[in-house]
Amino acid sequence: MSNLRQEFIEFAVSAGVLRFGEFVTKAGRTSPYFFNAGLFSEGATLAQVARFYAQTLADAGIEYDMLFGPAYKGITLASATAVALAGMGRNVPFAFNRKEAKDHGEGGTIVGAKLQGKVVIIDDVISAGTSVRESVDMIRAAGATPCAVLIALDRMERSGKDDALSELSAVQEVAREYGMPVISIGNLNDLFEYISNGGDARLTQHKDAVAAYRTRYGV
Numbered sequence: 001m002s003n004l005r006q007e008f009i010e011f012a013v014s015a016g017v018l019r020f021g022e023f024v025t026k027a028g029r030t031s032p033y034f035f036n037a038g039l040f041s042e043g044a045t046l047a048q049v050a051r052f053y054a055q056t057l058a059d060a061g062i063e064y065d066m067l068f069g070p071a072y073k074g075i076t077l078a079s080a081t082a083v084a085l086a087g088m089g090r091n092v093p094f095a096f097n098r099k100e101a102k103d104h105g106e107g108g109t110i111v112g113a114k115l116q117g118k119v120v121i122i123d124d125v126i127s128a129g130t131s132v133r134e135s136v137d138m139i140r141a142a143g144a145t146p147c148a149v150l151i152a153l154d155r156m157e158r159s160g161k162d163d164a165l166s167e168l169s170a171v172q173e174v175a176r177e178y179g180m181p182v183i184s185i186g187n188l189n190d191l192f193e194y195i196s197n198g199g200d201a202r203l204t205q206h207k208d209a210v211a212a213y214r215t216r217y218g219v
């Protein structure tokens, strides 16, 4: 695990964003862990997670012109990442959508910079891929090109119902469908390594449950 990935998992745990126990995911699975990006709800933690996004994007070495954050959580994540990138000397425009179209003022559903050029979609997680697919449609409808997806945590789990699991995760399906990279700051392997290394004794008790979940659903 690279330092950045290790530091990210540690940070997400200490911020209370990555938790262990029993949680139900959007797909209805009972998961032994959950990543709730809505809990990056203070200036310092939002600034810190944005630095992780910005550094991961810089390290990926992809060419891009601007950022797009799908409502709602993607809005703060993309905005804060743009601030972090500016702090690293790269000033990029960003935009996001409204979930409901506005029929007065400037109208429409897109807020922020004009969607143009190569656009990186920034979100927290991908579950079924709906948010990314909607983002791709909005970006293309504006005449721009989605070029990558950047998420915080790749859960690395096969999509589909329990009795008909897909070979691929939703992340892999999105990457294949659109022929673009899906980059994550950290993933399930990083998380597992982190709780296994004994550095945080309170988390060791969750190791077996995470291992069993990974065996059942992991890609």
Ligand SMILES: O=P(O)(O)OC[C@H]1O[C@H](OP(=O)(O)OP(=O)(O)O)[C@H](O)[C@@H]1O
Residues within 6 Å of the ligand: 026, 070, 071, 072, 073, 074, 123, 124, 125, 126, 127, 128, 129, 130, 131, 132
């Ligand atoms: O891959 P998907 O199946 O789309 O799931 C992932 C999306 O779901 C969550 O947002 P949600 O749609 O709950 O909206 P929110 O950001 O307004 O909470 C999450 O923040 C992603 O955007």
Ligand SMILES: O=C(O)c1cc(=O)[nH]c(=O)[nH]1
Residues within 6 Å of the ligand: 024, 025, 026, 027, 033, 034, 035, 036, 037, 124, 125, 126, 127, 155
């Ligand atoms: O699959 C989900 O619903 C999901 C998992 C997770 O860890 N975090 C999240 O926001 N959604």
